Amino acid sequence: xxxxxxxxxxxxxxxxxxxxxxxxxxxxxxxxxxxxxxxxxxxxxxxxxxxxxxxxxxxxxxxxxxxxxxxxxxxxxxxxxxxxxxxxxxxxxxxxxxxxxxxxxxxxxxxxxxxxxxxxxxxxxxxxxxxxxxxxxxxxxxxxxxxxxxxxxxxxxxxxxxxxxxxxxxxxxxxxxxxxxxxxxxxxxxxxxxxxxxxxxxxxxxxxxxxxxxxxxxxxxxxxxxxxxxxxx
Amino acid sequence: xxxxxxxxxxxxxxxxxxxxxxxxxxxxxxxxxxxxxxxxxxxxxxxxxxxxxxxxxxxxxxxxxxxxxxxxxxxxxxxxxxxxxxxxxxxxxxxxxxxxxxxxxxxxxxxxxxxxxxxxxxxxxxxxxxxxxxxxxxxxxxxxxxxxxxxxxxxxxxxxxxxxxxxxxxxxxxxxxxxxxxxxxxxxxxxxxxxxxxxxxxxxxxxxxxxxxxxxxxxxxxxxxxxxxxxxx
DNA sequence: TGCTGTGAAGTGCTTCACAGCG
DNA sequence: CGCTGTGAAGCACTTCACAGCA
Numbered sequence: 001x002x003x004x005x006x007x008x009x010x011x012x013x014x015x016x017x018x019x020x021x022x023x024x025x026x027x028x029x030x031x032x033x034x035x036x037x038x039x040x041x042x043x044x045x046x047x048x049x050x051x052x053x054x055x056x057x058x059x060x061x062x063x064x065x066x067x068x069x070x071x072x073x074x075x076x077x078x079x080x081x082x083x084x085x086x087x088x089x090x091x092x093x094x095x096x097x098x099x100x101x102x103x104x105x106x107x108x109x110x111x112x113x114x115x116x117x118x119x120x121x122x123x124x125x126x127x128x129x130x131x132x133x134x135x136x137x138x139x140x141x142x143x144x145x146x147x148x149x150x151x152x153x154x155x156x157x158x159x160x161x162x163x164x165x166x167x168x169x170x171x172x173x174x175x176x177x178x179x180x181x182x183x184x185x186x187x188x189x190x191x192x193x194x195x196x197x198x199x200x201x202x203x204x205x206x207x208x209x210x211x212x213x214x215x216x217x218x219x220x221x222x223x224x225x226x227x228x229x230x231x232x233x
Numbered sequence: 234x235x236x237x238x239x240x241x242x243x244x245x246x247x248x249x250x251x252x253x254x255x256x257x258x259x260x261x262x263x264x265x266x267x268x269x270x271x272x273x274x275x276x277x278x279x280x281x282x283x284x285x286x287x288x289x290x291x292x293x294x295x296x297x298x299x300x301x302x303x304x305x306x307x308x309x310x311x312x313x314x315x316x317x318x319x320x321x322x323x324x325x326x327x328x329x330x331x332x333x334x335x336x337x338x339x340x341x342x343x344x345x346x347x348x349x350x351x352x353x354x355x356x357x358x359x360x361x362x363x364x365x366x367x368x369x370x371x372x373x374x375x376x377x378x379x380x381x382x383x384x385x386x387x388x389x390x391x392x393x394x395x396x397x398x399x400x401x402x403x404x405x406x407x408x409x410x411x412x413x414x415x416x417x418x419x420x421x422x423x424x425x426x427x428x429x430x431x432x433x434x435x436x437x438x439x440x441x442x443x444x445x446x447x448x449x450x451x452x453x454x455x456x457x458x459x460x461x462x463x464x465x466x
Numbered sequence: 467t468g469c470t471g472t473g474a475a476g477t478g479c480t481t482c483a484c485a486g487c488g
Numbered sequence: 489c490g491c492t493g494t495g496a497a498g499c500a501c502t503t504c505a506c507a508g509c510a
Contacts, residue, residue, distance in 0.1 A: 120353030
């Protein structure tokens with residue numbers, strides 16, 4: 001499904017990132033591990049809200065729908081956060097994971113395509129709550145340019161490069177119709193971005209160094225439909 | 234990441250489903266294959282729009298960002314659709330895949346949670362275009378019940394069971410805040426549904442026979458953020 | 467004693483390589 | 489001759505099982 005750019009190696013020599021030190025243990029971290037870490041964060045936040053201070057790998061794993069060893073192995077990629085015989089301290093584990101992932105600080109994002117979907121994303125308060133802020137919005141429709149949506153002025157896609165620099169944007173979001181997705185991607189790449197979240201139902205071609213993530217509900221719906229068909233047997 | 238319910242076997246004896254016969258070749262179809270088939274469908278639809286009548290596995294694979302053998306192996310799970318030395322006929326392959334997946338007919342869905350996210354989903358015209366129709370919407374907020382959203386009346390979650398039967402609903406969508414997700418899931422299960430698409434950022438517990446798919450942008454964003462941090466090295 | 471951290475074993479998906487057919 | 493369909497090989501992730509430490 002996913003195309004790995006075959007260069008996702010970690011170099012232990014350069015593991016000091018941001019203020020906190022993250023002693024990276026291993027060279028290659030599976031993509032699946034990163035996804036699970038996002039799940040652990042959500043589970044740990046819930047535990048924290050419930051006042052739980054310490055948790056061991058098995059209950060945490062169960063809350064996330066995975067195996068206990070999996071949790072321990074995933075965490076081991078980034079360091080030793082647990083206490084043998086006890087478990088993990090919820091707050092410090094949470095801090096360790098978010099720091100390791102680099103989601104303990106703000107990420108500024110540009111949105112291309114201010115249609116239904118784009119507006120829905122702007123309305124989605126969860127982004128800001130998780131340090132992902134949409135700070136620039138763009139569309140190629142002249143009728144939309146200048147409009148104010150959710151406190152942001154819609155800019156012409158041509159202005160992207162300049163605004164990416166001015167606003168310190170690191171991630172681009174594509175929410176255009178499929179036929180305009182490739183053009184939007186090109187604009188994002190030209191503006192110097194190397195991380196793209198693509199909500200359009202189209203594959204896009206980008207240089208190797210650019211990371212693209214596809215969000216596609218239909219993968220999930222097709223899976224449900226297929227297994228629903230199976231389950232009659 | 235995903236919990237497989239360890240019973241996704243296909244029985245060749247019962248392979249005649251709907252009108253078209255699908256000679257299933259193998260017993261177990263990887264989840265990843267189903268996801269890719271959704272991608273192939275999108276690519277084939279684009280090719281079809283462009284007037285392409287025949288395509289071979291390698292160009293199709295490239296359009297989908299995968300390996301050619303992968304395409305051939307994925308298709309082989311469902312039958313022999315190609316012509317050796319030539320390739321695949323776009324229209325018949327498209328029909329074969331959608332029939333195999335069971336997405337060549339309508340799927341009726343219930344939505345729980347008519348907030349920002351729920352309304353955005355109702356506005357998303359792509360669902361209907363792909364045979365997935367939201368036909369019942371539910372909320373537990375008394376102020377919302379009775380409201381008309383996108384032509385549908387918001388019903389009390391208590392009415393779910395009855396309406397699932399009346400409206401022939403097969404899939405439930407959870408678009409509530411995380412703290413209400415488990416309750417929504419329980420309602421869906423009680424109403425007899427066994428396929429759930431969960432947009433809330435909470436894991437839900439359901440009986441083994443119920444399939445749950447999680448849609449979570451943050452998995453993707455965390456992945457981008459992490460690799461962005463890596464790429465400086 | 468209990469739970470973490472981790473090498474080793476197991477599993478399942480992907481890619482290769484080529485026979486087989488149009 | 490070209491491309492499909494497929495066994496076999498390769499690879500990556502998951503799970504097991506237990507040493508090691510609090």
